[in-house]
Amino acid sequence: MPINTSKVTRWDQHGREHVVRVQRSGVQRTIRCETCGWRQAAQFLPWLKAQEHLAEAHQATVDPSEAQASR
Numbered sequence: 001m002p003i004n005t006s007k008v009t010r011w012d013q014h015g016r017e018h019v020v021r022v023q024r025s026g027v028q029r030t031i032r033c034e035t036c037g038w039r040q041a042a043q044f045l046p047w048l049k050a051q052e053h054l055a056e057a058h059q060a061t062v063d064p065s066e067a068q069a070s071r
Contacts, residue, residue, distance in 0.1 A: 008050040010060035018060040020050035033057070 004024045011017055019034045022042075029046040032039045035058055042049045054060040 006047075008047055008054065009064055010051070010054040010058075011062040011064060012058055012060040013062075016060070017064075018054050018058045020053060022046045022050060 006022045006024075008020045008022065009017060021032050021034065023030045023032070027043065029042050030039060031042050031046050031050050031053070033050075033053060038053060038057065040049065040053075
């Protein structure tokens with residue numbers, strides 16, 4: 001079964017990039033933070049959980065896609 005990977009990227013108030021990768025294998029999804037190594041299995045809404053981790057653990061709330069669109 002192939003593994004698919006996507007990522008959620010946010011910037012903190014100091015302009016540092018933080019990335020959480022979402023790996024999918026069948027119905028199982030695992031989210032892993034590249035900044036601190038935090039991992040969690042997430043069958044439902046893994047991208048929302050990734051955003052919550054970035055906001056809570058790293059105060060990273062700026063979405064780069066939204067920041068580019070507002071320029």
